[in-house]
Amino acid sequence: MIARMVKIEIVGPSELLLEVLSLLRDLELFQIEQDITGFVAAEDRDKVRPLLLDEKTMAERIYCEDLRARIDELFACLPREEMRQSYLDPGDVLESVNETLQRHSALCREWCRKREELRTELAELSGYSVFLGALEPHVTTIAPDSGLDFIGVTIREPAAVAELMRTLARLTGGRFQLLTVKAEDGTLIGLITLEKDLAAKVRGILGEQHVPEMTFPPELARMPFPEKIRHLRTRTAEVIAGIAAIDEELARFARRWGAIYARVRSWLDERLALLGNTAHLHRTGMCFFIHGWTPAADVPRLTGEIRTKFGGAVLVEEKQILEQDLDLVPVTLRNPPLFRPFELFARLLPLPRYASFDPTPFIAVCFPLFFGMILGDAGYGLVLLILALILGRVFRQRETARDAARILLFSSCYTILFGILYGEFFGEVGAGLLGMKEGFIVERRQAIVPMLCFALSVGLAHILLGLLLGFITALRRKTGREAMFKLVNILAILCLVVLVLSRMEIVPRLLTRPLALILIFLIPFLFFSGGVLAPLELLKSIGNIVSYARIMAIGLASLLLARVANRFAGMTGNVVTGVLLAVIFHAVNIVLGVFSPTIHALRLHYVEFYSKFMVPGGRKFEPLRKG
Numbered sequence: 001m002i003a004r005m006v007k008i009e010i011v012g013p014s015e016l017l018l019e020v021l022s023l024l025r026d027l028e029l030f031q032i033e034q035d036i037t038g039f040v041a042a043e044d045r046d047k048v049r050p051l052l053l054d055e056k057t058m059a060e061r062i063y064c065e066d067l068r069a070r071i072d073e074l075f076a077c078l079p080r081e082e083m084r085q086s087y088l089d090p091g092d093v094l095e096s097v098n099e100t101l102q103r104h105s106a107l108c109r110e111w112c113r114k115r116e117e118l119r120t121e122l123a124e125l126s127g128y129s130v131f132l133g134a135l136e137p138h139v140t141t142i143a144p145d146s147g148l149d150f151i152g153v154t155i156r157e158p159a160a161v162a163e164l165m166r167t168l169a170r171l172t173g174g175r176f177q178l179l180t181v182k183a184e185d186g187t188l189i190g191l192i193t194l195e196k197d198l199a200a201k202v203r204g205i206l207g208e209q210h211v212p213e214m215t216f217p218p219e220l221a222r223m224p225f226p227e228k229i230r231h232l233r234t235r236t237a238e239v240i241a242g243i244a245a246i247d248e249e250l251a252r253f254a255r256r257w258g259a260i261y262a263r264v265r266s267w268l269d270e271r272l273a274l275l276g277n278t279a280h281l282h283r284t285g286m287c288f289f290i291h292g293w294t295p296a297a298d299v300p301r302l303t304g305e306i307r308t309k310f311g312g313a314v315l316v317e318e319k320q321i322l323e324q325d326l327d328l329v330p331v332t333l334r335n336p337p338l339f340r341p342f343e344l345f346a347r348l349l350p351l352p353r354y355a356s357f358d359p360t361p362f363i364a365v366c367f368p369l370f371f372g373m374i375l376g377d378a379g380y381g382l383v384l385l386i387l388a389l390i391l392g393r394v395f396r397q398r399e400t401a402r403d404a405a406r407i408l409l410f411s412s413c414y415t416i417l418f419g420i421l422y423g424e425f426f427g428e429v430g431a432g433l434l435g436m437k438e439g440f441i442v443e444r445r446q447a448i449v450p451m452l453c454f455a456l457s458v459g460l461a462h463i464l465l466g467l468l469l470g471f472i473t474a475l476r477r478k479t480g481r482e483a484m485f486k487l488v489n490i491l492a493i494l495c496l497v498v499l500v501l502s503r504m505e506i507v508p509r510l511l512t513r514p515l516a517l518i519l520i521f522l523i524p525f526l527f528f529s530g531g532v533l534a535p536l537e538l539l540k541s542i543g544n545i546v547s548y549a550r551i552m553a554i555g556l557a558s559l560l561l562a563r564v565a566n567r568f569a570g571m572t573g574n575v576v577t578g579v580l581l582a583v584i585f586h587a588v589n590i591v592l593g594v595f596s597p598t599i600h601a602l603r604l605h606y607v608e609f610y611s612k613f614m615v616p617g618g619r620k621f622e623p624l625r626k627g
Contacts, residue, residue, distance in 0.1 A: 002358045003295045003334045005621070007321050009039055010290040010306070012314035017281070017288045018057075020306070020314055021274045021624070024290075027305060028625040029298040031330055032277060032290060039291040039319060061275045067094075068268040070101055071261050077108040079247065081254040086263035097264050104257060108250065115246045122239045125232055128216060132229045149199040151192040152214035153206065155180065158188060164211065171205055172198050189214070277624060293330050293621065323478055329354035332621035339364040341403035341410075345602065349610070351618035355476040357469050359614060363605050366462065367407070370601035372414025373458070374555045375593045376444070377562060379426035381415030383590055388412055411597075426586055427562030444552075444559050451552040459548025460497060462604070463541055464490055466612030473613050485529035485537075486612075488522055492538055493545075495519050544608040550600050558596070561589045 008030065012020055024030045033039065090097060155161060161180055168176045176194040194202060206213060220228050282289045294302055303316045321329065331351045333343055335358070342364040352358060375381065388409035395401035419425060421441045425434055444451055467490045474483035499515045501507045526534045565585030569578040 001333070001335060001361060002352065002354060002356070002618075003297065003332045003621075005293050005321075005329050005332075005354065006296045006299050007039065007319040007325065007329075008292055008294050008299070008302070009317045009319055010292075010314060011287055011317070012310065014283060014286060014288050016310060016314060017278065018274055020288075020290065020310070021277055023305060023309055025270065025274065025624045027298075027302060028623050029302060030292050030294045031621055031623045032281070032292045033328075035328070036282060036289075036291050039289075057275065057278075061272065064268050064272050064275070067098060067101070068265060068272070070105060071265045071268070074101065074105050074108055074261060075258075075265075077112045077250065078254040078258060079251050081251055081258060083255070083259040083262060086259040088260055088263050090264045090267040094264075097260075101261070104253070108253065111246050111250055115243055118239050118243050118246070122236065122243070124217075125236045125239065128214075128220070128228075129232050129236060132232060148193055149196040151194070151199060151203060151206070153190045153192065154212045154214065155188045155190050161188075161190070164190070167205065167209065168192065168194075168202065171202050176202075273624075294623075295332060295334070295621075297334075326355045326477060327353060327617075328619065330621035331618035333358050333360060335360050335364075341406040342367065344400065344403045344407065345605075349606065349614075350616040351620055353615045353618045356473050356615040356618070357613055359605070359610055362465070362469075362609070366609075367601050367605065368410040368414045370458075370551060370604060371411040371597045372416075372418040373455075373551050374597040374600065375415045375558055376418035376422045376555055377424040377426065377558070377593070378416045378419030379424075380562075380586075380590050380593055381412045381417075381419050384408060384412035384415060384594065408594075422559075424559060424562070426582075427559070427566045429566045444556055445563075448552070448556065451556070452549055455548050455551040456545060458551065459545040459604075459608070460493070462548065462609055463545050463612065464493065466609045467493075467541070470613035473615060477615070481529045484525065485534065488525045488529055489538055489541055492519060492522050492526065493541060495522070496542070541612075544611075547608055548604060550604075554596055554600055558589065558593050561592070562586065565589060 010020065010024075153164075155164065161178075165178060168178060172194055175198070176192060179191045179193070180188060181191075182188055192202065203213060216228065220231060223231060282291070299318065306314050306316055331354055333346065333351075335343060339361050343360050345363050345367070346358065346360045349359075372381070388405050392402060392405035392409065395405060422444050424444075442450060467486050471483050471486035471490070474480075474486060495515045495518050498507060498511060499519075502509050502511045502515065526538065530537055565582055568585060569582035
């Protein structure tokens with residue numbers, strides 16, 4: 001249900017402002033209201049003005065923001081390490097932390113700079129290694145004093161190899177050798193072996209034809225190929241070791257100092273949040289004013305804590321909630337533990353407004369009921385009960401999954417109950433074995449019309465409840481015509497239902513004429529309260545009631561699927577095959593039996609029921625809190 005809220009004004013001397021804000025933040029039960037329209041009388045608004053930070057507080061804010069930015073810069077250099085809990089009080093040692101931070105930031109930046117240089121060098125070495133590694137098996141057999149030179153090239157397309165061969169043959173008179181190899185990264189590279197006196201001429205022509213030659217850093221340029229490869233491998237290992245050493249230094253630093261700086265950053269966040277909230281406050285010449293909202297149940301705690309800490313220096317006053325405040329009052333839902341899991345469904349829609357109703361208690365009562373009425377098989381309910389218990393245990397630390405498991409638990413209990421009433425346990429076969437084949441109340445397959453009447457009766461009660469809630473909501477919001485429209489709809493629907501029953505002689509026929517007269521009497525009120533479209537709204541409500549026939553239809557479909565599963569299993573003539581088929585069919589039916597009742601039961605709530613009273617657009621209650 002929606003918690004009752006109280007409008008609060010807190011007044012105190014300016015020098016206690018930050019201490020009061022700090023206490024409100026620690027209590028986490030007060031939401032500051034920026035708009036003071038409903039808090040301060042119109043004739044007094046000129047005496048109250050927004051609170052501006054003084055020079056000292058402004059300097060503190062700039063100092064905290066700068067320090068926090070530099071801590072963020074430090075953390076950007078550090079790896080993510082599991083940190084211990086720090087119990088340091090930053091307020092007492094902030095200057096020391098500031099000085100230490102400067103040295104640590106410079107040290108970590110230098111480590112990061114060196115690591116970046118090594119990573120760049122490693123990327124370059126990797127490129128050379130790919131090239132030389134591909135050619136290594138082919139050049140190590142050539143003697144260093146062979147008088148030959150080598151030119152490494154990168155060939156963009158395999159089709160260019162033939163053109164390159166013709167060019168080399170023309171330049172060298174056929175005295176060359178071209179070796180092509182596909183490197184690890186898929187690049188096609190070539191090694192041209194030729195006499196040294198021809199190398200300069202060939203390099204020049206290849207350059208003119210834009211055939212890229214692999215160039216090496218100066219320290220490798222004069223080395224023979226085998227030595228280049230050995231040098232690259234040695235240097236690559238040194239660079240990798242250097243990067244690992246820097247990473248280890250940063251990780252060691254993070255484990256030693258990270259917790260302290262994280263604690264300081266958290267403290268700065270809280271301090272900046274306090275300073276930032278002062279922008280929403282107001283003051284006179286000597287006092288500050290904090291306006292806002294708190295749940296009525298928390299008012300004694302709020303006033304008690306302020307009185308204990310500040311004595312009579314800070315006053316808390318409850319203000320009257322005016323009619324124009326209703327749409328501004330923040331909303332927080334507080335339901336009993338049994339209903340709380342069903343807030344999962346309520347959270348799928350916008351929050352209701354303060355003067356409206358929280359739909360959670362109604363869906364907590366009706367959703368499992370509808371689910372059980374639709375599925376209605378004790379065997380299926382037993383399977384879902386076991387599944388809900390397992391899910392609840394596995395996901396007990398995850399709130400959403402845990403709530404879903406509890407909803408399934410309630411729904412499975414109703415499924416077992418209605419399964420017993422319908423006489424269904426994995427269809428008719430299981431029910432027959434347990435002696436409950438005929439059902440304790442009704443056998444759904446043989447009683448379609450009674451089940452339809454039952455479903456429509458449930459829909460009638462549900463829709464009338466929604467209209468009644470809408471009537472009360474309209475009275476709370478002081479919208480008289482809307483309240484009258486809801487009431488006229490309720491009376492008209494009741495008259496129509498009794499009129500139909502009297503025509504069917506379920507109730508005395510003598511009621512027909514009085515009911516018709518009452519309906520005629522209600523027509524002017526219907527148009528006056530709902531306008532020219534009022535009859536359409538009434539027809540829509542009747543259509544909503546008819547929509548509950550799906551409870552019967554979906555349930556009957558589930559029953560027939562269960563019977564089909566049993567029939568197929570019996571047709572096999574083999575026990576093992578029959579049991580296997582039955583398990584598969586019933587498993588599929590259980591999956592459908594979970595999704596279909598869930599979707600249709602939610603639809604009956606969201607579309608048919610909520611539209612009668614729900615007023616969305618509520619403000620979420622967001623109290624001042626840490627973090």
